[in-house]
Amino acid sequence: MERLNLALSTECMTSYQHSDHQPSEDLILITGGTGKTGRRIADRLAARGRPSRIGSRAGSPAFDWDEPAGWAAALRGVRAAYLSYYPDIAVPGADRTISAFAVAAVEAGVRRLVLLSGRGEPGAAEAERVVQSAGAEWTVLRCSWFNQNFSEGYLLEPILDGRVELPAG
Numbered sequence: 001m002e003r004l005n006l007a008l009s010t011e012c013m014t015s016y017q018h019s020d021h022q023p024s025e026d027l028i029l030i031t032g033g034t035g036k037t038g039r040r041i042a043d044r045l046a047a048r049g050r051p052s053r054i055g056s057r058a059g060s061p062a063f064d065w066d067e068p069a070g071w072a073a074a075l076r077g078v079r080a081a082y083l084s085y086y087p088d089i090a091v092p093g094a095d096r097t098i099s100a101f102a103v104a105a106v107e108a109g110v111r112r113l114v115l116l117s118g119r120g121e122p123g124a125a126e127a128e129r130v131v132q133s134a135g136a137e138w139t140v141l142r143c144s145w146f147n148q149n150f151s152e153g154y155l156l157e158p159i160l161d162g163r164v165e166l167p168a169g
């Protein structure tokens with residue numbers, strides 16, 4: 001798993017360095033760019049030769065949802081952004097943070113926002129609304145549970161132990 005992450009990071013870095021030599025009209029910020037969805041997006045963009053920047057605390061520049069002071073550096077030269085909020089779009093306060101980030105992104109010149117949302121999650125509705133009204137083109141992805149929750153996420157260990165317990169049917 002560590003080897004896989006390293007390989008993907010290298011590809012994204014290659015892609016990002018590539019963007020230094022070109023106009024940055026296409027630069028795409030991938031928040032959560034080393035996570036379950038983000039690293040797959042980064043991988044596919046790199047395969048297409050599209051410049052991207054990983055938005056994570058380990059990225060360069062570092063991006064932290066809880067540190068707005070660093071957002072401007074992460075957004076510099078960015079024209080589209082994938083928003084994968086951590087830890088979960090439905091946690092209280094996520095909508096406020098996403099709203100502030102969406103406003104900062106549009107002010108920085110971002111023209112398209114893609115929000116990773118949840119399906120049938122009332123807590124995600126406000127985050128969707130603030131992205132839709134931020135002043136950029138938008139896409140909302142209303143995803144249900146990822147299969148990868150079971151194969152690489154927090155449910156992997158219970159699966160391997162043979163017992164998954166959830167407060168749901």
Ligand SMILES: NC(=O)c1ccc[n+]([C@@H]2O[C@H](COP(=O)([O-])OP(=O)(O)OC[C@H]3O[C@@H](n4cnc5c(N)ncnc54)[C@H](OP(=O)(O)O)[C@@H]3O)[C@@H](O)[C@H]2O)c1
Pocket residue numbers: 031032033034035036037038055056057058059063064065066084085086087088089090116117118119143144145146149
């Ligand atoms: N799992 C599901 O079934 C499901 C379904 C629908 C929607 N969602 C939504 O999907 C989102 C999570 O997406 P995901 O599963 O692709 O990501 P993930 O794998 O859960 O997230 C890990 C990523 O977040 C980054 N990260 C962690 N803390 C951070 C912070 N404070 N600031 C900035 N980045 C941070 C990590 O990098 P660093 O450690 O380097 O910062 C890493 O890139 C959530 O909003 C969730 O509500 C999930």
